[in-house]
Amino acid sequence: MKLQQICILAAAALGAPAFADDLENVQTLTQAEFARLSKDFTAAASYKGVTPAEPLGVVGFDLGVGLSSTKMAHGAIWEKAGGGGSSVYMTKVHIHKGLPFNVDVGASLAMVPGSDIKLGGAEIKYAFIEGGAAVPAVAVRAAATRLFGVDQLDLNTRSVELLVSKGFLNVTPYAGVGKVWGTLTPDFAGLTKEKPNSGKIFAGVNFSLGFGNLAAEFDSTGGNKSVSVKLGFRL
Incomplete structure (x- = not known):
C-alpha cells in the first residue's frame, strides 16, 4: 500500500460520521441473523496488531494511535441490530514492549x-x-479481545497467527495467516450463544519516518475485510 493511500484512508476515517453503533436492537434478530452478526462482529473486534514479526528487543517499544475500518459482510443485519451503517470504524491506542528471548x-x-x-x-x-x-523474521502471536459498554451482548475473541517480515532500509513489509474464534452471548432470553470461527490472512507495511513510524495493514477474516493504520513511535 502506497503512502498516499495510507494518508487518504486516515483522513477518511477521521472524517467518518460518528455512527450510533450501540447495538440496542439485538433482541429483534432471529437466531440465524444473530449467527451472521456474530461472525461479522468477531471479525471486526478481533485483535489487529499492525506490527511486523521482528522482535522489539529488551529496550524496544512501540506506542501508537490508530484507526481501523471493517466492512460487515451482512450489513443489513448489523443495521437491524442497531449498528449505524455497514462499516465499523474504530479508534485505537496500541502499546507493545519487547522482553528477553x-x-x-x-x-x-x-x-x-x-x-x-x-x-x-x-x-x-x-x-x-x-x-x-x-x-526474514518469523513469529507466532496469540491474542484476545473483550467487549465493554454494550448491555445486550458479551463478546470475546481469541486468535493465533503466524507472521513473517523482512526489513529493507526504512520499510518493513509483513504478512501472516491465522485463526480467529469468537464467543457472543446475548443478555436476554430468545437467542442463544454463538461461537463462530474463521480463517484469517493479513498483510501490512511499517515505515520508519525518523521521528516515528507509520504502519498500515489489510486483514481478511472470514468474509470481512478490514484496513488499519497506525501512527506512533517504534524503537
Whole structure:
C-alpha cells in the first residue's frame, strides 16, 4: 500500500460520521441473523496488531494511535441490530514492549466513535526466527479481545497467527495467516450463544519516518475485510 493511500484512508476515517453503533436492537434478530452478526462482529473486534514479526528487543517499544475500518459482510443485519451503517470504524491506542528471548507483549484499547462500544485487547508474540540482513523474521502471536459498554451482548475473541517480515532500509513489509474464534452471548432470553470461527490472512507495511513510524495493514477474516493504520513511535 502506497503512502498516499495510507494518508487518504486516515483522513477518511477521521472524517467518518460518528455512527450510533450501540447495538440496542439485538433482541429483534432471529437466531440465524444473530449467527451472521456474530461472525461479522468477531471479525471486526478481533485483535489487529499492525506490527511486523521482528522482535522489539529488551529496550524496544512501540506506542501508537490508530484507526481501523471493517466492512460487515451482512450489513443489513448489523443495521437491524442497531449498528449505524455497514462499516465499523474504530479508534485505537496500541502499546507493545519487547522482553528477553525475542518475546513481545502488547495491549490495545479501541472504541467506536459516537457509541458505547469499547474493546480491550492483549497479545503475546514470540519470534522463533529473529531475522537479520539476509533472513526474514518469523513469529507466532496469540491474542484476545473483550467487549465493554454494550448491555445486550458479551463478546470475546481469541486468535493465533503466524507472521513473517523482512526489513529493507526504512520499510518493513509483513504478512501472516491465522485463526480467529469468537464467543457472543446475548443478555436476554430468545437467542442463544454463538461461537463462530474463521480463517484469517493479513498483510501490512511499517515505515520508519525518523521521528516515528507509520504502519498500515489489510486483514481478511472470514468474509470481512478490514484496513488499519497506525501512527506512533517504534524503537
